Amino acid sequence: MNVAVCVKxxxxxxxxxxxxxxxxxxxxxxxxxxxxxxxxxxxxALQLVEAAGGGDVVLISMAPNGETSGLxxxxxxxxxxxxxxxxxxxxxxxxxxxxxxxAAAVRTLDPAPDLVLTATExxxxxxxxxxxxxxxxxxxxxxxxxKHVEVKDGSVKVARQTEAGYDEVxxxxxxxxxxxxxxxxxxxxxxxxxxxxRSRPVSEHTVSSLGIEEAQxxxxxxxxxxxxxxxxxxxxxxxxxxxxxxxxxxVVAFLEQIKVL
Amino acid sequence: MDSIWVLAEQSGGxxxxxxLELLTAARSLVGAGTVxxxxxxxxxxxxxxxxxxxGATKVYDAGDIGDSLPGPRVAAAIxxxxxxxxxxxxxxxxxxxxxRDIAGRLSVRLDRPxxxxxxxxxxxxxxxxxxxxxxxxxxxxxxxxxxxGPGIYVIRAKSFxxxxxxxxxxxxxxxxxxPETGATDAAKIAGRHVEAQSGPKLDDASVVVSGGRxxxxxxxxxxxxxLARLLGGAAGASRAIVDxxxxxxxxxxGQTGKTVKPxxxxxxxISGATQHMVGMKGAKNIIAINKDPDAPxxxxxxxxxxxxxxxxxxxxxxxxxxxxx
Numbered sequence: 001m002n003v004a005v006c007v008k009x010x011x012x013x014x015x016x017x018x019x020x021x022x023x024x025x026x027x028x029x030x031x032x033x034x035x036x037x038x039x040x041x042x043x044x045a046l047q048l049v050e051a052a053g054g055g056d057v058v059l060i061s062m063a064p065n066g067e068t069s070g071l072x073x074x075x076x077x078x079x080x081x082x083x084x085x086x087x088x089x090x091x092x093x094x095x096x097x098x099x100x101x102x103a104a105a106v107r108t109l110d111p112a113p114d115l116v117l118t119a120t121e122x123x124x125x126x127x128x129x130x131x132x133x134x135x136x137x138x139x140x141x142x143x144x145x146x147k148h149v150e151v152k153d154g155s156v157k158v159a160r161q162t163e164a165g166y167d168e169v170x171x172x173x174x175x176x177x178x179x180x181x182x183x184x185x186x187x188x189x190x191x192x193x194x195x196x197x198r199s200r201p202v203s204e205h206t207v208s209s210l211g212i213e214e215a216q217x218x219x220x221x222x223x224x225x226x227x228x229x230x231x232x233x234x235x236x237x238x239x240x241x242x243x244x245x246x247x248x249x250x251v252v253a254f255l256e257q258i259k260v261l
Numbered sequence: 262m263d264s265i266w267v268l269a270e271q272s273g274g275x276x277x278x279x280x281l282e283l284l285t286a287a288r289s290l291v292g293a294g295t296v297x298x299x300x301x302x303x304x305x306x307x308x309x310x311x312x313x314x315x316g317a318t319k320v321y322d323a324g325d326i327g328d329s330l331p332g333p334r335v336a337a338a339i340x341x342x343x344x345x346x347x348x349x350x351x352x353x354x355x356x357x358x359x360x361r362d363i364a365g366r367l368s369v370r371l372d373r374p375x376x377x378x379x380x381x382x383x384x385x386x387x388x389x390x391x392x393x394x395x396x397x398x399x400x401x402x403x404x405x406x407x408x409x410g411p412g413i414y415v416i417r418a419k420s421f422x423x424x425x426x427x428x429x430x431x432x433x434x435x436x437x438x439x440p441e442t443g444a445t446d447a448a449k450i451a452g453r454h455v456e457a458q459s460g461p462k463l464d465d466a467s468v469v470v471s472g473g474r475x476x477x478x479x480x481x482x483x484x485x486x487x488l489a490r491l492l493g494g495a496a497g498a499s500r501a502i503v504d505x506x507x508x509x510x511x512x513x514x515g516q517t518g519k520t521v522k523p524x525x526x527x528x529x530x531i532s533g534a535t536q537h538m539v540g541m542k543g544a545k546n547i548i549a550i551n552k553d554p555d556a557p558x559x560x561x562x563x564x565x566x567x568x569x570x571x572x573x574x575x576x577x578x579x580x581x582x583x584x585x586x
Contacts (some may be wrong), residue, residue, distance in 0.1 A: 008494070010376050013536075016396075019402075054430065081308050095368075096373075096375065098370070112401070125581050126329075128517075129365035129368060129375050130365070135366075136369035137369055139443065139444055140269075141330075141447040144362055145510070147510065153292060160358075161511060163357065164272070164455045166454050169330065170448070170453040170547065171448035171549070182503050182507075224376060224404055224406050226372050229401070232400055235542055238562060239564050240562075242554075242564055242567045245572075246575050247566045247573055248576040248580055250564065250566070251564065254563075255492070255548075258525060260468055260524060260525050261584070
């Protein structure tokens, strides 16, 4: 079984995020890292391929600047290869533009994947619509918010998070499945994995090599604009106490004061 | 056409609370146009009645979709209705599991972009201006579509207060055909599991007690659950412990989880990453307990306790228990 995993390389969330004052889009100049949210999909893919007894995990990623360091992290976990779509015209792309690029990248895969895994949303953009947009573009079924995934007899069985609990959903392959964090324990890349990742193939594409019109992606394709960015109403700090063993009494008094107790 | 459509997701025969919030918002933004609702499911006339109370003058009903997932079916039905009867100016979609699925599928079908995580909306001439809380809610980004409509807006819960309309009543319920959806609709629900829930839902609770990494282990989440139960509230969590697999995603509060606006929010062992703060800074009162005096959560807490949750929480639970005994 072959599984493709969409992964995003994002500015390190440990550093404060900044917006470009002119374009109002997130500054992505610095080092990019693999979005933590994507490590669950990569791990899930590796486990599914292992359980199937054969096949490969292929990564698909889009970045405006040819960045591969995040991809190397996922390759070091055990993915066999990666497809990177990198092009300056991608800057400013929205979720739909991104999905168009990812769909075109999926179509280049040979063999075609049986399953495409994604996170539910990225940490930096968190639109959360890309997985289904991708599925609709491919004409595939999708199951989002998976908390358990199993492949059996040519179909994928998913426990899908709902407001009330979860649904058991069965979908034929190929399918797109978005996985929630915490579904599996992502492995840490081993030293051997890190070394091996250096020589794993990363094939690069541009927007034109995928046959996508430039107007479909980037700022132009997004068909939306930022009007203004402003500071929101500040919420100020209140009373701060240091626990010397009696702090719980102050909490009780506070709860009484606001009539919760 | 000048109408705004609200995607009216149902649960147990009634529209979700967020749907009523979106109808209320749509009423204030629609100007001379009409507010209309698009629903599916088994709720029928009763759902249409409630939607009317909140200002929907017309209800499009795609009916029971059986064991299909709503995403492909409902998106196809909306696209079909638009092709047959014209497009609204805007489509308001609730930020729910199914709402996001429908918005994504619809976006491709109509080839229109989507604005998500909307927390505010204002009308400016013919444009709708969206508000998005970014960088932990410290800044507000305002945006708008530059293309022809319909604009698809995915709006977060608690962004608007729900209020019934002054003159109410649904004039028209239109049954919408479900077009052929091919392979996209091949995923089917084989079973539905309702997890037993004691106490209020996280979204609606007036007290929310949330735990984070500072709890030190998954077992200690029991304190969070117990304190929430004692206060008649709901138990929440930071992304860090959801990612670590300690608690299910459904408990997550924050940018990638739920938005809560309780009377009091108790953050225990949560440092206050921007991604968490954006989901809870609308709480009326915030109590934070954290070991690190420099934790960002203290900058927005009404009462901050610098201390170890493993010491403070058990004592707090004991005191409240003894008061209630």
